[in-house]
Amino acid sequence: MQFPNSFFLGVHHDDDDDNSCRKKLDFLADKLKLKNNLRNDSLQKTIDEIMDNETELSENWMELGSLALHLFIKSNWTGPVANDDELEWLAQKKEEAYRELNVGIEYNDNVIHLEVLYLAKLIFENEKIVSTYESAMWWFVRVNYILQMILDDVSNTILQQCELIIEKIYQNTEWYHNAPIHLKVLFHVEVAQFFLLYKRINESDKHLEIAQSMAGLIIELRGAMGKRTKYQIKEKALLYLNIEKEKEIDHPVLNCNSLPISVNLNDDVRLEHIEFIENMQQPKLNLLDEIIILAKCHHLQVGQPKDNLATEEIIPYLDTIIESTKNWPLKMEALRQRSALEIKDKRSIERALSQSESLIGQYNQSVPSECYRMYTLFASGMKPxxxxxxxxxxxxxxxxxxxxxxxxxxxxxxxxxxxxxxxxxxxxxxxxxxxxxxxxxxxxxxxxxxxxxxxxxxxxxxxxxxxxxxxSSRVQRHWGLYYFSKQLYAESIPHLKLSVELNNIQENVWIRLGFACLQVEDWNSAAKSYRHYCDLEQSSFEAWNNLAKAYIKLGDKLRAYHALHDAIKCNYEKWEVWDNLMIVCIDLGYFSEVIRCYHRILELKGKHVDIQVLEILTKVINDKVSNSESESARKLLHQALELFGRLTALIQTNPHVWRLYAELTILNETDLDYQKAAQYLQRSYRASSADTKWFQKIESTKNMLQLCESLANAYLKCTHNVSVGIKRSMLGSAKLSLQSVITKVKQEKLEEHNEIVEILMSVENLLKHIVEELDKVKNTD
Incomplete structure (x- = not known):
């Protein structure tokens, strides 16, 4: 059976009678003998028995189901609601509807006529209907989409039901294969809107990409110079939506002439619209284009962090729809979304208030008629x-x-x-x-x-x-969050765990459960919780970072590495995440990544010294340790020297940094590099000796003697191929440095300590060597 295209688009009649949907539904219920047979039996049993007695299943059942769904939407979405919208013969099944539609989650308190939605659901999930009319599966997804929107929480039951059906429709049905392009586009946009209810960003994006490709539509945000305010002198780069069309698709058009108005901003400073220097020519958009653009806008809102930058990206999409569309539900939803964003801005909040009042007024107006209000409503994402x-x-x-x-x-x-x-x-x-x-x-x-x-x-x-x-997952959620708010994390965990067991699509519960588990050091549960949260909400760098922390505690550094990379994708400007990634990279042998992370930290912080990381990096290069790809870390010498050069330009008084810089510089084994290393060690010596308390601790004394040892060796190496005058100057400087340290160590009687004896002897021997070299220079003179 091939139904007309208008059937899927929401048009059942050509007249302007706002009660025609109810009248036609009554008429079909009579024709199908549903009203007469509906006595004490359940509605489901009655429908099954009538269908069993039919030799050939009537297409009137499909229309009855769609009319029931439309009547429910009229009562809760589009209006106007009339007193006689209630179907007396069906009203007696209210309790059955509430009972049988129960998925463990309460309905919004404002829902009316749930029994009408129940009728639609029973028809479109009936096996005989589905086997006879494949398109009934699409209507079943629509019913579940509407059902989810009237629930107080997301339902995993509904999601699992629809995932299988959606896959089956566009992979295995003849109906989809033979459907015109515009219906396929509509189907994929509706599926994308459905997945956005559950924040399934990847699935939603997949179907939007299919719809966009079928429609031949290219959408991207671009920047152009323009003015936003009345008194702005210089133009600034502002975002606009650039649209290109590769083809046109024939589809039914039903333009509405009684659209909701867009209230003017009327602000003393801000312009009504951005004034760009250039005239932005956009192609004429058809209804399918507008549906895709608004769905993309919704996708952006769900998939991005809620901040000012995200708002700047969203507004061009909404403005495009508001200015272009002749479709009632698209205009209503675009204006509602703009109002919701403008509530947060002091310059636009008054318009948000006026616009919201204006939109609510639409529900009690007699125009436009039902067919305009319902046209492509499912794809518009319009809210109740x-x-x-x-x-x-x-x-x-x-x-x-x-x-x-x-x-x-x-x-x-x-x-x-x-x-x-x-x-x-x-x-x-x-x-x-x-x-x-x-x-x-x-x-x-x-x-x-x-x-x-x-x-x-x-x-x-x-x-x-x-x-x-x-x-009820809600009860356990409230119970757990009560303890969580009081920082009683151990008490909150059992309740939060039970809540997500009952309904695992609760990102606000998963993230709190993960945090609570971190606090009590239950690393396995913390990792599991943050993994689930990141599946549902992929734009939180804190969650990815905490997931990495849990993996680190579990000893799974590789998974921590990938989690931290995801954290950086969410927030490229957080130096702490880069620091965590750098530590993990050290453990994994990703030494080139260590250097990259350190550079990024310096860009973000200005100054940052992590001696432990720098020492490990220096050691692996010095010892030619193999990296994660079994290559010698010595290949990174040039990159490491660049890092130390940048670091010492920023921080000139840290002796450890200069010492490590010298160790790496010596590895080049040229006379010039030996001289540079000696200079760096001299800088290290000065910075160390500037601390007048260096001799008060054994460890710092030992470090100073080791530094003198390195300094002496460096000077001895770099004086082989230099002029006599330079050699005398360098050796003389080394002699003074070593004498000063040795004298101070002996004055404080530190040479008696076992840890000092050997290194002190080595430094004294080097001093003798330096004195001998100086004597040779004098004899040469």
């Missing part, structure tokens, strides 16, 4: 009505309109935000009263958890746990 209302409440809260925000949060039953408002108003006890009132009406797991948070009473978590039948 309560998300738009929360935007408005958030804007009010940011502007200090606490009571207005509180009223809206109460209406939306956003109890966490209610607690925040009452806390600001110094009425925190009021939050507990409100929650208790709600519990007295209808006790829920969520309310008992929030009461536990509000009153800091673990007994409430225990009540919630029993109420959930000991199946």
């Amino acid at each position: 009505i309560w998300a738009f209302k929360q935007n408005l409440a958030d804007a009010m809260l940011s502007l200090g309109m606490i009571k207005g925000a509180l009223d809206l949060y109460l209406q939306l039953q956003l109890w966490e935000e209610v607690i925040v408002c009452y806390t600001i108003l110094e009425l925190r006890h009021k939050a507990a009263e409100i929650i208790r009132q709600e519990i007295s009406k209808k006790p829920t797991v969520k309310l008992w958890c929030l009461l536990g948070d509000s009153e800091q009473n673990t007994n409430h978590y225990e009540t919630a746990w029993k109420l959930s039948g000991e199946k």
Whole structure:
């Protein structure tokens, strides 16, 4: 059976009657004898029996399912909601719907008509439907996409169901193979939006790339000179979205003439739009292009850290959609996303407030009609009505309109935000009263958890746990975070572990579990927790860094190395991560990486001395130790000398650095390098002797004598092929240095120590040698 393209795009009728979806659904339910047979049996059993009695499965079932889904979306997403939207014959199955759609996670308190969604789900998951109409699998993914959006937490059950179906659709179905290009593009964008609900960035990116390739669309951010403010004199480099199209795809067009308006900024300083010096010519975008661009924008928001730079990258995508699109859900969602970003900016927060009010007003307007509101809604990523209302409440809260925000949060039953408002108003006890009132009406797991948070009473978590039948990940999350906030990490771990066992798609729990395990030194559990977190949220350098720490403690340096590389990808400017990577590279024998890391640390810090690392690097080069690739580390001599040259230019008073620099310089074995080494050792000697307390400890005395030994040997080597005058000067300098140290050691009677005797004797012998060489020079004169 081939359904018309409009069926998949969300159009069931050509008229403008906003109740036509409900009317047609009623008509089909009658035609399929669903209303008459729906008595005491469950809805699922009734549907199965009717289908079993049909000799040839009617395509009306597919349309009934899609109409049910659309009616649910109208009630919770697009509006306008009419009083007669409820289906009386189906309303009796409310309890069954709540029971059978249960995946262990509570629904948003603002959801209405869940039984209609349940009807759609039963139809599209029916084996007979799927075997007869392959496209039913796509509708099943859509149902699950909508179901996930009305849940308070992400559901691993839904994700696992849909992963298998999505793979099957585009790999093994004849329907997908024969579908027109525009439907394939639409399918892949919807799949990308689905995966973004779970922060599966890689999977989402894969499907967006397929859609973009099919559409022949090239999108990239570029910089151009322009002005952002009214009084700006010099242009600055600003981002814009460069779009190129390689081909055009035929697809149905349904332009809406009653779009939501974009509220003007009306700021005293900032321009309405960036004024670029050059006229940025963009190709005319079609609906598929706009859908892909908005999905890419959503992908950026989910996949990047939330900071000012990310906002600068996101805004060009949203501006492109807002200025271009004639599609109602795309315009609504783009404006909502822009408002959510502008709440954080004092120059745009007033527009965010006005824009949010304007968007909410759309839900009660009679225009545009249903078909325009539903057209490509699944691919738009448009959020439910309560998300738009929360935007408005958030804007009010940011502007200090606490009571207005509180009223809206109460209406939306956003109890966490209610607690925040009452806390600001110094009425925190009021939050507990409100929650208790709600519990007295209808006790829920969520309310008992929030009461536990509000009153800091673990007994409430225990009540919630029993109420959930000991199946709620939310309860264990709240319970664990209660202990975590009090730094009782050992007590928090069992609850956090149980929470992720019940629902493993909780990045905020995984990262706290990992941290708690680090604190109690449970390295295995810490590594496991941070691994899971990094699978879900790949842009946190702290998580990668902590994962590396756990691996280091477990002795798995190679995995620590890879984790630290991922940390650097997330934050290239954090010197501590480079320092950790440098230490791991030393242990793994990645000596060239050690040098690269040290250079980067110097770029970030300006000055950094890690004598232990520098000593190891010098030793492996000196001893020709094999690196990780079985090559001699002596090959890195030139790079190491460059590093020491940079380091001594920045830090000129560290004796250890000059000494190591000299050790490496001598390895070149030229007269000039011997002279350089002698100079570096002399600098080291001066820096050491500047410390007037060097002789007060055996270890520092020993170091000074060893330095004198190296200094003497260097001067003796570099005076072979020099003029008599230079030789006399150099040997004379060496003689004075050695005499000074030997005299001080004997004055302090340090030569009696066993550790000093041998090295002191060696230095004295070298001094005699130097004196003999000086005498030869004098005799030559």
